[in-house]
Amino acid sequence: MLGRGMLKGLWVTLQHTISSFTSGPRRFPKRYLDGPVPRPEPSTQGMLTLQYPFEKYEMWPRFRGVLVHLRDPETGQSRCTACMACVRACPHGVLTVTGEGKGRERRAKTYTYELGRCIFCRLCVESCRFDAIEMGQEYEFVSTTQDQTLNLEEMLALGDRSGIKHTGEAWGQVE
Amino acid sequence: MSEREIHHTLTVPETLVPEDLQRNALLTSVDSVYNWARRRSMWPLTFGLACCALEMIAAGAARYDYGRLGMDIPFSSPRQSDLLIISGTITHKMAPQLIRLWNQMPEPKYSIAMGACTVSGGTFDSYAVVQGAAELIPVDIYLPGCPPRPEALIYAFTKLHEMVGQQSVKTVSWYRKEGEA
Amino acid sequence: MGFLDALPLTVMDWLRGLLGQGLPAWGVELVVGLIKVVLILVVAILPVIVLTWLERKVLARGQDRFGPNLAGPYGLVVAFADAIKILTKEDIIPQAADRQVFRFAPALVLIPTLLVFTVVPMGRGMIAADLNVGILFAVAIGSLAVIAIIAATWSSGNKYSLLSMFRSVAQLVSYELPMAFSVLTVVLVSGGLSTVRIVEAQVIPFALVMPIAAVTYFLASLAEANRSPFDLLLGESEIVAGHNLEYSGMRFAMFYIGEYAHIFVIGALTTTLFLGGYQGPILPGYMWFLIKTMAVVYVVLWIRCTWPRMRIDQLLDFSWKLLVPLNLANLMLVALVFKLAGTGLLGSLLSLVVNVGLLVAVGTFLVRRARSSTSRRTRALVLGEV
Ligand code: SF4
Ligand code: SF4
Ligand code: SF4
Numbered sequence: 096m097l098g099r100g101m102l103k104g105l106w107v108t109l110q111h112t113i114s115s116f117t118s119g120p121r122r123f124p125k126r127y128l129d130g131p132v133p134r135p136e137p138s139t140q141g142m143l144t145l146q147y148p149f150e151k152y153e154m155w156p157r158f159r160g161v162l163v164h165l166r167d168p169e170t171g172q173s174r175c176t177a178c179m180a181c182v183r184a185c186p187h188g189v190l191t192v193t194g195e196g197k198g199r200e201r202r203a204k205t206y207t208y209e210l211g212r213c214i215f216c217r218l219c220v221e222s223c224r225f226d227a228i229e230m231g232q233e234y235e236f237v238s239t240t241q242d243q244t245l246n247l248e249e250m251l252a253l254g255d256r257s258g259i260k261h262t263g264e265a266w267g268q269v270e
Numbered sequence: 271m272s273e274r275e276i277h278h279t280l281t282v283p284e285t286l287v288p289e290d291l292q293r294n295a296l297l298t299s300v301d302s303v304y305n306w307a308r309r310r311s312m313w314p315l316t317f318g319l320a321c322c323a324l325e326m327i328a329a330g331a332a333r334y335d336y337g338r339l340g341m342d343i344p345f346s347s348p349r350q351s352d353l354l355i356i357s358g359t360i361t362h363k364m365a366p367q368l369i370r371l372w373n374q375m376p377e378p379k380y381s382i383a384m385g386a387c388t389v390s391g392g393t394f395d396s397y398a399v400v401q402g403a404a405e406l407i408p409v410d411i412y413l414p415g416c417p418p419r420p421e422a423l424i425y426a427f428t429k430l431h432e433m434v435g436q437q438s439v440k441t442v443s444w445y446r447k448e449g450e451a
Numbered sequence: 452m453g454f455l456d457a458l459p460l461t462v463m464d465w466l467r468g469l470l471g472q473g474l475p476a477w478g479v480e481l482v483v484g485l486i487k488v489v490l491i492l493v494v495a496i497l498p499v500i501v502l503t504w505l506e507r508k509v510l511a512r513g514q515d516r517f518g519p520n521l522a523g524p525y526g527l528v529v530a531f532a533d534a535i536k537i538l539t540k541e542d543i544i545p546q547a548a549d550r551q552v553f554r555f556a557p558a559l560v561l562i563p564t565l566l567v568f569t570v571v572p573m574g575r576g577m578i579a580a581d582l583n584v585g586i587l588f589a590v591a592i593g594s595l596a597v598i599a600i601i602a603a604t605w606s607s608g609n610k611y612s613l614l615s616m617f618r619s620v621a622q623l624v625s626y627e628l629p630m631a632f633s634v635l636t637v638v639l640v641s642g643g644l645s646t647v648r649i650v651e652a653q654v655i656p657f658a659l660v661m662p663i664a665a666v667t668y669f670l671a672s673l674a675e676a677n678r679s680p681f682d683l684l685l686g687e688s689e690i691v692a693g694h695n696l697e698y699s700g701m702r703f704a705m706f707y708i709g710e711y712a713h714i715f716v717i718g719a720l721t722t723t724l725f726l727g728g729y730q731g732p733i734l735p736g737y738m739w740f741l742i743k744t745m746a747v748v749y750v751v752l753w754i755r756c757t758w759p760r761m762r763i764d765q766l767l768d769f770s771w772k773l774l775v776p777l778n779l780a781n782l783m784l785v786a787l788v789f790k791l792a793g794t795g796l797l798g799s800l801l802s803l804v805v806n807v808g809l810l811v812a813v814g815t816f817l818v819r820r821a822r823s824s825t826s827r828r829t830r831a832l833v834l835g836e837v
Contacts, residue, residue: 101757104758105753105758107757108514108756108757112509115512115515126520141515142515142517143332144338144515144516145333145421147425148424148425151421186393187392187395211389211392212389213416234421234422235422236413236422237412237425238411239433243389243414306532307531307532307534307536308535308536308539309532310521311522311532311537312536316687335511337507337516337517338517338519338526339519339521342518346687347692349543349696349698349699350698350699352540376541377540377541378541
């Protein structure tokens with residue numbers, strides 16, 4: 096009957112109200128969890144709210160954050176050879192690269208990445224045969240201007256911050 | 271390179287208060303109370319345009335809950351809301367409505383362009399889509415991503431709060447408006 | 452009557468004595484009256500501050516969220532943030548609006564709610580005006596709130612708020628009747644219209660003597676305050692935002708305050724009529740009044756966090772086809788019982804039995820009829836089939 100369903104609904108919300116204080120990883124009066132928060136199991140009961148500015152989830156390794164350049168441990172520079180493979184692979188013309196030098200000495204002179212248009216599809220990373228770029232773990236980006244272009248130095252700095260190392264092989268080959 | 275450069279500097283509106291008055295204790299404490307109130311009770315407008323709207327809803331739901339910031343009353347009338355989250359693709363068909371909603375919101379009001387589509391047109395570089403919300407209305411915070419994570423949206427809120435915190439009662443435009451206020 | 456129980460009265464008497472030395476009798480009455488007005492304002496507005504916080508917290512906790520917790524400890528001062536922000540917001544008057552009425556309507560919202568507090572006994576002897584038609588006054592004034600809604604919507608010059616006004620009036624007209632019937636049952640048993648008399652008559656709270664009337668009154672007052680699940684006039688998906696659609700800034704704040712004050716009024720009147728008012732052991736009367744009222748308020752918020760909004764036809768059906776006949780039958784049966792068995796313990800017990808019996812009989816009848824019915828809508832409504 097309809098009335099029974101409504102009473103059952105009241106019972107459910109009452110249970111949730113109580114369990115939000117008593118169960119889950121964060122019981123009353125504890126307010127914040129320390130350190131990076133592991134992602135909870137789907138079966139966990141109680142309060143699971145991530146209080147974002149004070150608590151953060153650990154990002155999983157394949158998380159596709161902002162595009163970064165990786166530093167070559169030997170030269171301390173990006174490995175990009177300005178081969179333009181990523182530029183061709185990118186569906187939205189987000190990347191522009193200019194190079195200098197010839198043959199094996201060829202290196203990227205400028206590398207701009209229009210963050211505001213990127214859809215984080217990872218096609219550029221898959222197409223790079225020199226393991227120069229990778230998707231980082233960063234997602235906290237805002238600006239007050241429409242132009243959100245990042246250049247090579249900024250991307251290298253972001254790569255340092257996300258702590259990703261060269262794997263020696265591209266992600267596409269692993270697949 | 272410092273973190274500040276990566277996150278782009280926030281622009282703060284020019285203050286109209288004279289130099290010697292700016293450190294006035296009364297004015298600064300009025301400002302701080304005023305800014306605190308607007309930070310802690312910023313009611314968003316219920317307004318979703320495309321796929322990013324789902325991520326906005328996720329940010330409001332139990333897992334991320336932007337209600338913690340005092341934003342848990344999404345008002346459906348623009349007259350009562352302070353924050354317009356433009357979440358999703360703005361088609362040319364939808365542009366007039368967006369502008370109208372923005373114009374109907376009372377000052378002080380803020381807007382967040384959420385997602386690649388609203389920042390720059392994103393993946394839809396086509397005749398049917400407005401290339402960025404900035405072509406239509408003033409945007410305070412641009413948040414890239416397709417879609418941005420719910421955490422990223424809340425990060426945008428915290429940045430907006432910082433921006434609000436640097437404002438002064440004196441710079442609020444509607445105090446200087448002609449005619450009846 | 453213990454010392455704590457009588458403390459407010461003692462203070463008042465002492466004040467009267469103090470004033471009597473320097474003022475003529477009418478002057479004393481004037482000052483005391485003014486003090487009472489201020490006290491009622493405080494009693495009506497203070498809960499609003501608590502309730503804005505409480506509602507958001509209760510809703511959030513019911514949905515496994517935190518609710519506002521950054522404004523002060525546990526978000527306690529979020530109401531002040533709301534207040535400051537909303538007062539400094541731009542005040543827009545639409546061009547199509549009828550300016551005078553548009554400005555006047557928000558002030559009108561609060562008045563009926565405040566007036567109801569004058570006849571609510573908040574403790575032993577703590578009542579602003581013990582009218583001998585107290586409860587009639589409360590019911591009559593309570594329905595005046597719709598005037599404010601009509602004024603606000605009509606003057607806004609907005610078709611959506613006008614639609615919400617139609618809904619609100621239809622709702623009020625249909626729920627006034629079951630509400631009046633349930634109040635009538637109470638009046639019949641207690642033998643007077645005065646609120647103090649009704650409270651004093653409740654040796655056993657009337658909610659236990661006649662649960663049908665109690666539940667009906669509660670639901671009908673929810674409908675009158677336009678609270679969930681009867682908050683049809685706020686149907687976001689259909690009519691944008693209800694009667695206060697065009698209001699912004701401080702004028703909207705009046706509607707906001709009015710809404711929360713009305714919740715407190717629901718609690719106070721339900722407590723007075725059915726939960727035994729200020730009566731209770733050990734604690735002073737006003738504490739009991741506060742505890743019972745807050746319990747009812749919690750149920751209001753709890754319902755808001757659980758039940759979806761009703762459709763307009765279901766809403767009217769529920770009132771006219773179920774609540775009105777049920778309460779009419781209840782009124783007659785209870786009258787009969789108390790006539791035959793007296794208003795003592797026996798009468799109360801019999802009345803409870805009759806109430807439960809009536810509920811079971813009506814339930815069985817409805818289910819029987821729905822089982823044999825071929826209408827999908829009836830089956831869905833009564834049997835919960837989809
Ligand atoms: S992730 Fe996709 S959209 Fe972004 S730069 Fe790479 S290829 Fe272009
Ligand atoms: S990042 Fe890789 S694919 Fe792109 S230009 Fe450099 S080396 Fe070529
Ligand atoms: S940015 Fe991406 S997710 Fe957001 S609306 Fe555009 S296409 Fe959808």
